[in-house]
Amino acid sequence: MMDGTGGSGQKITPLARELSRIFSSYNKHSNLLKKNLKETNKFFREIKQNYSNSCAAAGPGASVIEAGHLGCFSFLSHEEEYLQATVGCVPYVIILGQNCDAKYQVLNSLLGERLLPVTRLGQGCGAEAGCKRRRLRFTYGRQTRLSLALPGQYELVHQLAAHRGRWETIPEEDLEIGEACEDPAHRVAELEVTLHHQLLQEAKILVVPCPEVQLVDDALEDCFRNIVPILVYAISEETLTQPQLDDIQRVKDNIMFPMCFVKVPSISQPGQDSSLEPTCKTGRAAEREKSALYQQLASDGFLGNGPGNCSCGAPPQQQAPAAKPQSSLCEAFEKLPRLLAPFAKQVLQNQQVEAASKLNMVHCRCLDIFINQAFDMQRDLQITPRRLDYTREKESELYQSLMGIANRKQEEMKDMIVETLASMKEELLEDAANLEFTDIIVPPNGEPISSKDIKSCIRQIQELIVLRLNQAVANKLISSVDYLRESFVGTLERCLHSLEKQHQDTSAHNVTSNHLKQILNAAYHVEVTFHSGSNVTRLVWEQIKQIIQRLTWVNPPAITLEWKRKVAQDAIESLSAAKLAKSICSQFRTRLNSSHEAFAGSLRQLEEGHTGRLEKTEDLWLRVRKDHAPRLARLSLESRSLRDVLLHGKPKLGRELGRGQYGVVYLCDSWGGHFPCALKSVVPPDDKHWNDLALEFHYTRSLPKHERLVDLHGSVIDHTYGGGSSIAVLLIMQRLHRDLYTGLKAGLTLKERLQIALDVVEGIRFLHGEGLLHRDIKLKNVLLDKQNRAKITDLGFCKPEAMMSGSIVGTPIHMAPELFTGKYDNSVDVYAFGILFWYLCTGSVKLPEAFEKCSSKDQLWNNVKKGARPERLPLFDEECWQLMESCWNGDPFQRPLLGIVQPRLQSIMDRLCNTHSERRSTHLEDSA
Secondary structure (H helix, E strand, O other), X not given: OEOOXXXXXXXXXHHHHHHHHHHHHHHHHHHHHHHHHHHHHHHHHHHHHHHHHHHHHHOOOOOHHHHHHHHHOOOOHHHHHHHHHHOOOEXXXXXXXXXXXXXXXXXXXXXXXXXOOOOOOOOOOOHXXXXXXXXXXXXXXXXXXXXXXXXXXXXXXXXXXXXXXXXOOOOHHHHEOOOOOOOHHHHHOEEEEEEOOHHHHHOEEEEOOOOOOOXXXXXXXOOOOOEEEEEEEEEOOOOOOHHHHHHHHHHHHHHOOOEEEEEOOOOOOOOOOOOOXXXXXXXXXXXXXXXXXXXXXXXXXXXXXXXXXXXOOOOOOOXXXXXXXXXXXXXXXXXXXHHHHHHHHHHHHHHHHHHHHHHHHHHHHHHHHHHHHHHHXXXXXXXXXHHHHHHHHHHHHHHHHHHHHHHHHHHHHHHHHHHHHHHHHHHHHHHHHOOOOOOOOOOOXXXXXXXXXXXXXXXXXXXXXXXXXXXXXXXXXXXXXHHHHHHHHHHHHHHHHHHHHHOOOHHHOOHHHHHHHHHHOOOHHHOOOOOOOOHHHHHHHHHHHHXXXXXXXXXXXXXXXXXXXXXXXXXXXXXXXXHHHHHXXXXXXXXXXXXXXXXXXXXXXXXXXXXXXXXXXXXXXXXXXXXXXXXXXXXXXXXXXXXXXXXXXXXXXXXXXXXXXXXXXXXXXXXXXXXXXXXXXXXXXXXXXXXXXXXXXXXXXXXXOOOOEOOEEEEEEEEEHHHHOEEEEEEEEEOOOEEHHHHHHHOOOHHHHHXXXXXXXXXXXXXXXXXXXXXXXXXXXXXXXOOOOEEEOOHHHOEEHXXXXXXXXXXXXXXXXXXXXXXXXXXXXXXXXXXXXXXXXXXXXXXXXXXXXXXXXXXXXXXXXXXXXXXXXXOOOHHHHHHHHHHOOOOHHHOOOHHHHHHHHHHHHHXXXXXXXXXXXXXXXXXX
């Protein structure tokens, strides 16, 4: 019995309890998703604001991120719309059905009490059945309360029958819309029922009205904003009518969510055997005995073809993680809990998995942009100063080479001018005789012309001779410069173009390149272009004047072929080869000096601009590595871990397998379809460790699978780790047989040890090929399978070189000396492999003597920096010793590349194993 002020006293049913647990888990994960989405939006806003301000302050070209990728740090429009509409949706159980009594029976079953009257089961629903029942909404409240309200608006002042006294079921007159009711607001109002019920604390329930009151698609139109619907369709008849099928189709088209069809039992008649319920058949028998209702729903496409649609009401089979939930039919009403709870879980899980996957995809996309930009910035910081030094050095070499040519060539040019004039004399005289003068009219009958015209004729003959002479001189000079052009132009010009392109001051673009071109073209400027003011031209004109003076004391001559030859002959004889050569080389040097000084000045200006730009780039690189990327990586870890726990659940921790500096490793029988597994729990002590772990997890998770690396299956964030005292990240990995430390203690053959060395090199090479450094190669981070093949594990320190902050990480005896400086590259892994190879060659885990003597970690580090290395043992093969020595060389640049180490190892293995086999065969023969 209940009244308007009392609380419900019903017991919670197993179905309600299970649904309540499912909805509670959904809401918990929904809160995590909402928090992550909110933090992601906040991060994007701050990134845009910070970089927009930086752009405004620094001007154009200040940073590659601001210029090219700022717009990428946001959701795409369709992603944002989807996430805003999906994340944080409230779970709603929406009950539809053939008639009100069928719907009410499902509602009563959900809440565990006969709350709604079920009296006319099978009599239909609508005007012809005299049924016009309104929409019902059930929500949580501390007390039971009924009210009429306009959906989403306000409560109507109306005296309900339930308010007038105690009631077992909600009075029918409160459910019905009376024929005499003329108030439009009262007719469309829904009956809101608040109950103190565990299920309603986590979800809400909606019962749609009769079709006579409101069409189903109109009734649901305002119900699907910010909710995730669990659609239940109650059926009381053996089949559905066509209008009912049409209603279902409209719901399917508009909502795109699966539906759980439920066959409710008919009211028992006297003498009826209620035990005659459908039983579950399998195979061909099940196909033959499927009910007409099942066949009708399946033929109309309302039931999926996959597993889980047995009409007897058996629970759906476990679907693949990425499979979409499908509509199901339950024809055995007492088995509704076995079907509805898994159905609701699949619907809710699918909604959240898609949202978490979409969110994580955005995180990874933006994180990869950060990482790629960090590589670009690191490259810029390293390459730009080298380019500037290279440009200055090569231009200086070019200048000195060209000046050397100018100084050396003067004597050669003098000789060359004399030789050229001698060899070309007859040709020049002939060309002069046949020269057609411009702007002068020569009388055809040999009559004399004016002195002015004579001077013009002489000048044109001189110009012809000087032109030919200049061509010969220029060709000689250019042939000396051409090899320098080929040597310098390509690399030097490309280097300058790159520097000028990055320069912030667009007005300075190409200035330095132009000065370089002037240097290279200095030889070409003496090619034919002796202007009127040049030294060479003045010299020639002085000699022309002397010729004119010798010719003007006689009467003006007639312009004949002999006269032209005579003028050319005098001009050639009067030219001074020494003076011409000196003038040409002097001009060449003057142009070189001028261009060289201009180049040096513009390069200094270019360098100053790059210095300011690189300071900003370094600051941005620091922010990307230490703030932006780790912060975004943590959001990515959270979204990915949420997806993993939604799909596969929280892993169960088995016995402890081992402890390290940064976590505990447990046995895990199976998780996510993988078995057996190992589970590493890491409890980050602060935000910095959280973010660093997240960034390292991103690198590891982004790696393609490789047979020489231990697989990382997934991650889960455990908010109740250690009894709820801390939050841990659980990394679920492939479990192998043992680690290399244990393997060496147990004993491994030489062939096995050399194969392990090859496996480790292959794994490190793969990491380096992906742009990552491991930084902690050691015995315990190499795992062995049952065939003693090796895989590298514990990528906790794994990072791209561009994202390293110079932190000192690793295991002391395996750490290269430069690790202590904070400036290192992937050769530190080559060093660590050299130490590991020493252990493999010894076949034991005993410390090298040089390290065993150290009483502390600091003493060990100091000795390593001073050159202390493992000792050579008598059993070592010479080639093995040389290989390990080269790997642990104190100079990183002297260590071999792993692409060279791998074939050397293979050669050693082939040689030693063949020798061992031959010795064994010989020993067996001798024994025989």
